[in-house]
Amino acid sequence: MEEAGQSREEISAQTPSSCPNRVRRKCSLSGTAGLTGREGQVARGSRDDSSPQEPYHLLKNMTSKSRWKLLAMLALVLVVMVLYSISREDRYIELFYFPIPEKKEPCFQGEAERKASKLFGNYSRDQPIFLRLKDYFWVKTPSAYELPYGTKGSEDLLLRVLAITSYSIPESIQSLKCRRCVVVGNGHRLRNSSLGDVINKYDVVIRLNNAPVTGYESDVGSKTTMRLFYPESAHFNPKVENNPDTLLVLVAFKAMDFHWIETILSDKKRVRKGFWKQPPLIWDVNPKQIRILNPFFMEIAADKLLSLPMQQPRKVKQKPTTGLLAITLALHLCDLVHIAGFGYPDTHNKKQTIHYYEQITLKSMAGSGHNVSQEALAIKRMLEIGAVKNLTYF
Structure with missing residues (x-):
């Protein structure tokens, strides 16, 4: 009865004295196990x-x-x-990014030409975009350079090619008061970009080499106005990746390129030698879709953008990429020029793929004759002066 009559104060006073300091908390908690209500909650929450x-x-x-x-x-x-x-990611160049506008950017006639003059000087737009038969059949315009910067020495072969191809620009483009163009590169930055619908809205969509569209429409779009290519980069079935009215623009780097297109279109005996990679031997294409790009654009891209000499040793032969050439062409043809999918990985990043559609790395560019670092600086300059704008980061 005396124990039952003990006060709470007496119990609390007894508990600590019977516990060593190192286990006092444990003992304190066990000593209050019989308490209920508010007092028990306070005791359980107490600590040393x-x-x-x-x-x-x-x-x-x-x-x-x-x-x-x-x-x-x-x-x-x-x-x-x-x-x-x-x-x-790209140590040799700054980050340039042009966010996709909700509304169309205003297009001003002659705007690209005015800004491009800072790059190329006062070059004339009188130069035809595609080579014309009349310039080699009637006038026989002399050329100062051999391919890829001119047609010197290839006139007779070129004459036969121009006789079965065309040079006109489609009326749907020719009649536009202001031409909006986008050059779609092949870079890995297009992967998962969701730019397909944006790209399809441009008046002119320029693509490069054998870059696929099928299966990548959400990122790269499905419209192709022009596709620049050379024999080794020609897709084996051009109808798969292009629209029925797509212009297939041959970029000739050597005389054998003219010979290849002639044998294809005239169904002559195919050429198997003289290429670093075997081009298609059967190529189902309408001759009316074929155009031959004026080497003038290769010349000014090399001279004005990359400062390359026109006369080079045969074993060196540095030259612009098809992508830089396409931008140069667009600045000549269009009033507003945007680009997407340009830029290579850092040279130290040996595992990063360079294309959105395949797994090859920068190592594959060795021996190509292209200086990708120098081209990156050239594109950077275009972005800085506003001659082109970027839909992807660079």
Whole structure:
């Protein structure tokens, strides 16, 4: 009865004295196990001041304002890390990105020509985009350079090719007051870009080599106005990746390229030698769709953009890529020029693929005669002066 009559104060006073310091908390909790109600809750929540606090207790005791400050600091650190990783992707060039506008950008006639004059000087737009039969049959215009910068020495072969092809620009493009163009590169940056619908809205869509469309429409679109190619880069079935009215524009790097297109269109004996890669021997195409690009554009791309000499040793032969050539052509043809899918991975990134449709890396460019770092600087300059704008980051 005396134990039952003990007060709570007496029980509390007895408990600590019977416990060693190192197990006092455990004993304290066991000593209060019989208490119920508010007193038991207080006892269970009590702790010795000398025991360390756990991290969740710190968060629990933080004010709402302090927690928000901590979250804001973590978010800032995350943003800085993301921006740093992006900036490191291409060390030799800055980041240029043109966000897709909700509305069409205003198009002003002659705007691209005016801005391009800063790059190329006062070059004339009187130069035809495609080679014409009359310039070789009637006038026999002399050329100062051999292919790929001129037609010197290839006139007779070219004459036969021009007799079975055409040079006209479709009326649907010719009649436009202001031509909106996009040059679609083959870079890996188009992968998962969702630019397909945007690309399809341009008046002129220029594509390169054998870059596929089928299966990639959501990223690269489905419209193709022109496709620049050379024999080794020709798709074996041109009808698969192009529209029925697509112009197939031959970029001739050597005389054998003219010979190849002549044998294809005239169904003559095929040429098997003189190419670094075997081009198609059967090529189902309408001759009316074929155009021969004026080497003038190769000349000014090499001279004005890359500062390459026109006369080079045969074993060196540096030359612009088809992509840079296509941009040069667009600046001549169009009033507004946008680009997408340009830019190569950093030279130290040996595993990054260079195309959106295949797994080859920058290693495949070795021995190609293309200086991708120099071309990157040329495109950077175009972006800086506003001659072109970018739909993907560069």
